[in-house]
Amino acid sequence: NAGVTQTPKFQVLKTGQSMTLQCAQDMNHEYMSWYRQDPGMGLRLIHYSVGAGITDQGEVPNGYNVSRSTTEDFPLRLLSAAPSQTSVYFCASSYGGIGSYEQYFGPGTRLTVT
């Protein structure tokens, strides 16, 4: 099992550009989520999904879109990048509810917006 994979590992964008961060898992987990990690801020939930076709907003959803067409994939779209979106992004999956079951994190995508 590859677990949770993310691409790309690094990305530099100019303000206003759009892009999609890819996330895939091969553990047949129903729950998937996206977090951003900023220095001194911990991990903050952006969006999450409880199954294919079902998504919802987390703590910091503004400026991001998600969709879940398959169990395996959960891409995160930045519509119009802003410097405030410079961060490290982690995708995670879990067998059950995000809180009560172990979350498996991907290796992260480091995004810089200039």
Add this chain to the structure above:
Amino acid sequence: QQQVKQSPQSLIVQKGGISIINCAYENTAFDYFPWYQQFPGKGPALLIAIRPDVSEKKEGRFTISFNKSAKQFSLHIMDSQPGDSATYFCAANWAGGGADGLTFGKGTHLIIQP
């Protein structure tokens, strides 16, 4: 509103010493308390977790102590080793919080000096 407060922000411990990281919470509905360990350039990984029906859980050199009345829990790393140098996040969740119920502390950067 920060629901889980973690301290200290950074910690330096000599090899062989005991590392202690503390977390406090407000929401008495929280019922699952995991600790995640993150090495530089990697995603967080579950280290150990506890539920409030026990006051302590030990796995190898890692122990969670839980004080329900004080709404506090802590991670103790015995015989700390340089390989334990990482960032540690406490978290809390409540079953009624839905799929987005997991709240992370802001993290502790632990350095074990040889």
